[in-house]
Amino acid sequence: MNLTLRIWRQQSSEEEGAMVTYRVEDISPDMSFLEMLDVLNEELILAGDEPVAFDHDCREGICGACGMVINGQAHGPERTTTCQLHMRHFKDGDTVDVEPWRAAAFPVVKDLVVDRTAFDRVIQAGGYISVPTGSAPEAHATAVPKEAADFAFEHAECIGCGACVAACPNGSAMLFTSAKVNHLNVLPQGQPERETRVLDMVAAMDDQGFGGCTNTGECATACPKGIPLPSIAAMNREYLRALRKEKSRSKG
Amino acid sequence: MAGTGVIMLLFLVAHMLGNLKIFFGAEEFNGYAAWLRTIGEPALHNSWYLYIQRTGLVVAVVLHGVAAYQLSKRDIRARPAKYEHKRQRASYATRTMRWGGVILGLYIVWHILDLTTLTVNPLGKEHHPYENIVADFRIWWVNVVYIVAMLALGLHIRHGFWSAAQTLGAVNKRRDRALKITANVLAASLTAGFLVVPVAVMTGLVD
Structure with missing residues (x-):
């Protein structure tokens, strides 16, 4: 198949970018989108042009590195990674x-590559649990209710690709942050930091310049891992609970 | 946004149900309006409760607007560069929350000038709300303003109710569908409930 591609080219974060038109020919329908871009880049290199920069790593849909908006949709027309x-x-x-991805919190590094350090800052603020050093604890020592385990797994699926931020008309990171908060807050291992986790991660999210949530639902539609929209409500619930706890703690 | 929205929504349900008393005739409707002034008596002086409620509602409207402004500003800042490939995002009700809200704000100002202060009412007879309403809805453009505003209200509540539930953490996977249905039922019944009054005046059912 033959395609016309209009790709965003931008030398660096300081320079202005623009859409540039390319033609690719004899593309196999079995190729992945990234393989199609590989074909284009080979041609560009042979012609002495600069290849299109894009992030990619595992190429099996689990690392979250690849991400681009294809025809206005994060990761393109299918609900999966690029x-x-x-x-x-x-x-x-x-x-x-x-x-x-277009968001104030994700500045363009080059072409299709954006800097997603803002997500790391959110994780640093509370996306961890405290474990004593020494020998590994017995795996069955802490019982986890089935429902909590399922809920945690559902949210642990988040690969931090940033499609939610890219798809959100407000550039909000609520779905990402809610996935991380819910994943750890529901597990027994996550209890010691339950309140500080949600408060700190939301504060970090706000600091990074992400927008606010207006419940448009675009994030959950775009998420390649199917993190559902009610996850944001679950995080809001945790947040309100933590605020109440903090208040009573500061009084006592 | 959620807290003030819920306060206004509760008022609107009471307001809409009260409006329907117009179908029982001028005497009963005007009597109902007069009774509203007596709520809280004898502990409160005549009309005091009404003014307390009015103050509460004005505060709610203003805070709702300020929060919407702050949220919009933050959201626009978070997406400085727009996508080249434009695509329609979210539902109509969701996309029209901001401008629909502005329309509703302007409508509230007009509505108060029309039927509370009676400044722009064509009849403007104090303590005769029934007659004032009938005089209003005999004018075609008043009907147009009212119908547009009530349709905007329906859309605003359709997204707003569920959105408030989401913000307050009331949504979970099991309740999601029920809350969406409730939002639609609330939006439809409030719009319909408010619109039967001008329709009844236009068709001569209320005279």
Whole structure:
């Protein structure tokens, strides 16, 4: 199949970017979107041009490195990561727009590569549990109710790709932060930091310049791992609970 | 946004139900309006409760607006560069929250000038709300203003109710569907409940 690509090219975060049009020919429908970009880059290199910069790592949908907005949708038309998006979802002769994640908190480094350090800052603020050093504890020593384990696993699926921020009209990171908070707050191992975790992570999220949530639901629609929208309500519940606890603690 | 929204929503339900008393005739409707002034008596002086409620509602409207402004400002700052490939995002009700809210704010000002202070009411007879309402809805453009505002209200509540539940942490996977249905039912019944009054005047059912 032959495609026309309009790709965002930007030399660095300081320089202005623009959409540049390319043609790719003889693309196999079995290729992934990234393999199609590899084909384009090979041609660009052979022609002596600068290849398109994009993030990628595992190429099996679990690392969260690859991320680009394809035709206005984070990770493109299928609910998966860009590396797992196949060219059979496009038609011969299509024009495909490829842009980086757009958010104040995710500055463009080059072309389609954005700096997602803001997510790391949110994780640093509370995305951990405290474990004493020494020998590993017996795995069955702490019982985890089935429902809590399922809830934790559902949220642990978040790969931090940033599609939620990219899809949100407000550039909000509520779905990402809620996935991380819910994952640890529901488990017995996460209890000692239950209140500080949610308060600190939300504060860090606000510091990084993410927008506020207006409950549009775009994040959950775009999430390749299916983190559901009610997760944000669960985080809000944790947040309100932590505020109440903090208040009574400061009084006592 | 959620807290003030819920306060205003509760008032609107009472307001809409009260409005329906117009179908029992001028005497009963005007009597109901007069009774509203006596709430809280004898502990409170005549109309005091009404003014307490009015103050509360004005505070709610203002805080709601200020919060919306702050949130919008923050959201616009968080997405400085727009996508080149434009795509329609979210539902109509969700997308129109901001401008729909502005329309509702302007409508509230007009509505108070019309039926509370009677400044712009075509009849403007004090203590005769029934007659004032009938005089209002005999004018075509008043009907248009009212109908547009009530449709905007329905859309605002459709997204707003569920959104408030989400903000306050009331949503979970099991309740999600029920809350969405409640939002739609509330939005539809409030819009319909408010709109039957001008429709009844237009069709001559209320005269």
